[in-house]
Amino acid sequence: MxxxxxxxxxxxxxxxxxxxxxxxxxxxxxxxxxxxxxxxxxxxxxxxxxxxxxxxxxxxxxxxxxxxxxxxxxxxxxxxxxxxxxxxxxxxxxxxxxxxxxxxxxxxxxxxxxxxxxxFGDSFIVKKGNPKHIETYQDIKKNDSAMATVAGFVNVDAALKEGVAEDKIMQLPSLTEVLAAVKAGRADAGAGNDFAMKDLVKSAPDDIEVTDSSALPEWTFxxxxxxxxxxxxxxxxxxxxxxxxxxxxxxxxxxxxxxxxxxxxxxxxxxxxxxxxxx
CATH class of the missing domain: 3.40.190.10 (Periplasmic binding protein-like II)
Structure with a gap:
């Protein structure tokens, strides 16, 4: 036993x-x-x-x-x-x-x-007054504008899917550099999630504004x-x-x-x- x-x-x-x-x-x-x-x-x-x-x-x-x-x-x-x-x-x-x-x-x-x-949805930061009238990736494509975003963000693939030329997409290390690119005029728009874009505007309210995230197509959410x-x-x-x-x-x-x-x-x-x- x-x-x-x-x-x-x-x-x-x-x-x-x-x-x-x-x-x-x-x-x-x-x-x-x-x-x-x-x-x-x-x-x-x-x-x-x-x-x-x-x-x-x-x-x-x-x-x-x-x-x-x-x-x-x-x-x-x-x-x-x-x-x-x-x-x-x-x-x-x-x-x-x-x-x-x-x-x-x-x-x-x-x-x-x-x-x-x-x-969550995405949006763009643009110069105050939105002189290039950018609300969507199609606007960036039509205007032959330059877009900045962070390397690895989904906005790179979204822009390419919408037909934005690869050489018009600046892939930068951080959102701080995206903000700097837009403020300096090296990019016409900075792309990222809506929360982050609104937060960037707080740091430079006299220079930039944020677009309406609802202007982007549903598939970008x-x-x-x-x-x-x-x-x-x-x-x-x-x-x-x-x-x-x-x-x-x-x-x-x-x-x-x-x-x-x-x-x-x-x-x-x-x-x-x-x-x-x-x-």
Whole structure:
């Protein structure tokens, strides 16, 4: 009888060991109490570092709220350039991209997105008075205008899809440089998400203005989600379950409301699989 119990105990231990070994790396790290490293760029109001490098912005606020509901509060912020987010995730420099990233088919091939956390539109910054009458990508194309945006932003592909010549698209490292290009007249329009464009206007209200995001076609509207490494499937599943319970709650809306996110930005019924196939 003793031998039978010994055999059962050994088999159980082996099963537990195998189950643990099959867990993904992020699940193992988090359950071991190690820090969860969140990667983001300086993109107000989406995600950006505070004076003490604390993670601010509504994408960070939502991600931190979901992680807290899962029992994880040991968070390590990692700030990088926008173009370094996906390569940094793949290289293991951080565990999650929180930085307000649009779900696109091209990105879905490289990372695994959680379910959408919001739906957002884009707009342009232009010189005060909008002398080139730019409201859409078609206006940029017709006027043979120059457009500036950040390298890696979806606006590059959107402009190309609308027929803007590649040599008319300036791809710059940051929004600060996009603003500088428009102010200096090197670009007739700067493209980005509507939140970011409105924020740039605050820094130069006498020089630039923002266009109406609703002037752009429906297909240019995008869904945003937190991104994970492809192999972290267990953690992603748990995150999606926790986010579904948190999204749209008074607690969540209060946390993100400090950073301009409102009920109007809630993602609706769109699912990541559909967005990956249609964006």
């Amino acid at each position: 003793t031998n039978i119990f010994t055999a059962i105990a050994a088999a159980s231990a082996l099963f537990v060991g195998v189950s643990h070994a099959n867990a993904d790396d992020l699940t193992d790290r988090a359950k071991a109490g190690k820090s969860i490293r969140i990667g983001f760029a300086h993109e107000i109001p989406w995600a950006y570092p505070g004076d003490k490098n604390e993670p601010l912005g509504f994408a960070n606020a939502l991600a931190l709220g979901v992680l807290k509901s899962m029992g994880y509060t040991n968070i390590e912020p990692v700030v990088t350039d926008w173009g370094g987010l996906i390569p940094g995730l793949q290289a293991g420099r951080f565990d999650i991209i929180t930085g307000g990233m649009y779900i696109t088919g091209k990105r879905c091939a490289n990372v695994s997105f959680a379910e959408p956390m919001g739906k 995008n869904w945003v989600a937190i991104a994970f490494k492809k192999e972290d499937k267990d953690f992603l599943k748990a995150y999606n379950e926790a986010q579904a319970k948190y999204l749209g709650t008074p607690e969540m809306l209060e946390a993100v409301g400090k950073f301009q996110y409102t009920k109007a930005q809630l993602p609706g019924d769109a699912k990541t699989d559909w967005v990956c196939s249609n964006r």
